[in-house]
Every structure is written in C-alpha cells, then in structure tokens.
Amino acid sequence: MKTKLKIHKWPDKILKKKSKEIENPDQVIADILDQMYVLMKATDGIGLAANQVGLALPLIVVEVQGKIYKLINPKIIKREGFVAFREGCLSFPGIELEIKRNNKICVEALDQKGKPVCFEPEGISAVVFQHEIDHINGVTFIDRVSLWKRLKITPQLNRIKNGKVK
Numbered sequence: 001m002k003t004k005l006k007i008h009k010w011p012d013k014i015l016k017k018k019s020k021e022i023e024n025p026d027q028v029i030a031d032i033l034d035q036m037y038v039l040m041k042a043t044d045g046i047g048l049a050a051n052q053v054g055l056a057l058p059l060i061v062v063e064v065q066g067k068i069y070k071l072i073n074p075k076i077i078k079r080e081g082f083v084a085f086r087e088g089c090l091s092f093p094g095i096e097l098e099i100k101r102n103n104k105i106c107v108e109a110l111d112q113k114g115k116p117v118c119f120e121p122e123g124i125s126a127v128v129f130q131h132e133i134d135h136i137n138g139v140t141f142i143d144r145v146s147l148w149k150r151l152k153i154t155p156q157l158n159r160i161k162n163g164k165v166k
C-alpha cells in the first residue's frame with residue numbers, strides 16, 4: 001500500500017496544535033491510521049502522531065517490541081516512576097534528546113475499530129507512547145528540555161527550518 005501522507009517538520013505550526021477528541025471513529029479514520037503506519041515503516045520510525053502528517057487529529061501509531069498499535073483518542077491515565085532515554089523524532093531529523101519521562105504508564109484509547117482498549121507499557125514502550133501522546137496535545141520533545149539544551153541545538157533546528165536536513 002502507498003500513502004500520500006508526508007512528514008511535517010519543525011517549525012510547522014501543526015506540531016503545536018492540540019487535537020480534539022474524535023467522537024465517532026469511522027472508516028476514514030481507520031484508513032488514516034493504516035496510511036500513517038505505512039509512512040512510519042517507510043521512514044523507519046517506531047511512533048507517529050497525526051500532527052506529524054499535517055492532521056490535527058488524536059491518532060497515533062506505534063510499533064514497539066513486536067507489537068503494532070493504531071490508536072484513537074489515546075490518554076495517559078496513570079504514571080509511575082521515572083526513566084530517561086535518548087529520543088529522536090521524525091519531525092526533527094538528526095536531533096536526539098535525552099528526555100526524562102515516566103517509566104510505567106496506563107494508556108486508555110480506542111482501537112482502529114473504535115473498541116476501548118487499555119494497556120500498561122513500561123520502559124522504552126512507555127516512552128514512545130508518551131512522546132506520541134505529547135504530539136497530539138501540541139507538545140514536542142524540544143518543549144521538554146531546558147532552555148540551555150534548546151539553545152545548544154539551535155544550529156540543528158535552523159538547518160531543519162532551512163530545509164537542509166531531509
């Protein structure tokens with residue numbers, strides 16, 4: 001399957017947009033999730049949020065530890081402990097940042113068919129879900145680092161802004 005979607009990179013305003021809950025998920029939404037998954041695989045990502053493909057919708061796809069998730073309205077309802085990983089983001093090519101996040105979370109969402117699901121990812125899986133759920137709330141990983149760290153990556157951000165990084 002091919003997809004017409006493309007990755008929107010920083011500083012595209014869509015990345016700042018907080019999406020509203022989808023009340024009646026339909027086939028259109030299910031198809032977008034499939035297309036997002038295709039694009040994520042094609043770009044070697046392990047997670048992708050709808051903002052990153054230019055859509056202000058609460059949709060994420062994640063593939064971690066051999067499991068595929070295509071979720072609608074994902075929410076974190078419980079958080080425990082802390083962990084820090086070096087994270088990358090398809091909207092910030094070439095940038096890696098160490099971010100402190102919760103080590104164990106509880107996620108509630110609807111699956112691709114609109115059925116309620118909930119699960120408790122830990123470690124790297126928990127980190128990927130937190131990164132993607134941040135996206136649908138208009139938050140990116142540079143919002144989660146100190147001003148000092150952000151200043152340090154300014155040259156890299158400028159290269160992305162000027163289209164010098166693919």
Ligand SMILES: [Zn+2]
Pocket residue numbers: 088089090091131135
């Ligand atoms: Zn990201």
